[in-house]
Amino acid sequence: MKNILIPTDFSKNADHAISYALNVFKCERTNFFFVHAYADEVYGPYHNVDKETFDKQKNSIAKDSENKLNKLITDTQTKTHNPLHTYEAVSSFESLVDAINDFADSKNIDLIIMGTKGKTANSKITFGSNTVQVFKYVKCPVLAVPDQYDYNQPKxxxxxxxxxxxxxxxxxxxxxxxxxxxxxxxxxxxxxxxxxxxxxxxxxxxxxxxxxxxxxxxxxxxxxxxxxxxxxxxxxxxxxxxxxxxxxxxxxxxxxxxxxxxxxxxxxxxxxxxxxxxxxx
Missing domain, CATH: 3.40.50.620 (HUPs)
Structure with missing residues (x-):
């Protein structure tokens, strides 16, 4: 059985990578782990606020992350109905690279699949900054899927x-x-x-x-x-x-x-x- 980790920021590019992953492993028993790391969403806008405000915003973003991940799993199961696939949601208050590395080690992940770009995609670049960071620092095979690529079997x-x-x-x-x-x-x-x-x-x-x-x-x-x-x-x-x-x-x-x-x-x-x-x- 394969263990596949898919980071998501709930963008169209991330959804496209999920679709590719489901096609590649369509005929294999596979555990899919959808991971959303939200530390940057908390620390970015709220680094200069008092602790009470910070904790309130952190809890709000954590809850939103969990709700979106659960919806993503429900939508995926509804679309595919593949009995060979199982899904698990992972919401992590870490940076993307740390969350992926920790989870890849703990679950013995075989492959990470992600988009070449994320939510803030720039049409003038090939790989977004998060994808490059994962390429550089995550000690696990990484498959990056271009957002405009239509699925073909990798023959x-x-x-x-x-x-x-x-x-x-x-x-x-x-x-x-x-x-x-x-x-x-x-x-x-x-x-x-x-x-x-x-x-x-x-x-x-x-x-x-x-x-x-x-x-x-x-x-x-x-x-x-x-x-x-x-x-x-x-x-x-x-x-x-x-x-x-x-x-x-x-x-x-x-x-x-x-x-x-x-x-x-x-x-x-x-x-x-x-x-x-x-x-x-």
Whole structure:
């Protein structure tokens, strides 16, 4: 049984991510946890008020959060009627990242699914600030769904890799299960001018093959150019349905996440983006 955490700010973007998640796991027994973290809603507007006023507003926002989460579950159950799915509401007086990390650990969460943007979506950016923070600091795989993306089964998955990382079995198992469910192709894209691999790269490439037995796995190389452009071009030319990347120290993805804005590097996927964490958990 899968445990899937979905953060929500009750926006259309969050609802769109929920819809995608319900479709992806339509045929699997799945526990969905809808999480709303509301600490910023309390501390933001009410940081200069007296304690009595602060507590009153905090209690009001907490109650509103619980009511909206319960309504969300009721509406979801009414729309889907899927006996394989269970739902739980989690209202948390924490920051989004802290709430997700704590809950992911306590419930052994397999995957977090969220929108690429939240309630204050800016059409000029690809990823909202909350999504970037979750990518950077949450030690669990994160799947971000663009708000304009219409659901397609993820039958063609792009996995760029330089084969320098010792992959983690748990995250690769998640990817392999998804590939098995949808009979998916996984295209492992190596961006390099050189065909020869080091012994480390060969070992990691072999481990990747062994860990994805249910995928139709192919290995592709393209010459070095702007890496974001190479990934985007491959997505568009090959009509990919899902982009998968690994966040680790000194990786291309880490470089992207730690710039002042994620869009500076030019990676703007129009398909769902799965970030796997090669970090301690």
């Amino acid at each position: 063609k998955i792009l996995f760029p890799s330089n084969y320098m990382l010792p992959y983690k079995r748990r995250e690769l198992k998640l990817l392999d299960n998804m590939a098995a469910e949808f009979k998916a192709e996984i295209h492992s894209l190596y961006i390099s001018d050189f065909e020869d691999l080091s012994l480390r790269q060969l070992d990691n490439k072999k481990f990747l093959e062994e860990s994805l037995p249910n995928a139709r796995l192919s290995f592709v190389r393209t010459g070095v150019e702007n890496r974001a452009k190479a990934i985007t071009s491959y997505i568009n030319e090959n009509k990919m349905d899902l982009l998968v990347m690994v966040n680790s120290r000194h990786s291309f993805l880490e470089d992207m996440l730690y710039r002042s804005t994620i869009d500076e590097i030019g990676l703007s996927p129009t398909i769902p983006f799965l970030v796997m964490q090669n970090l301690p958990r």
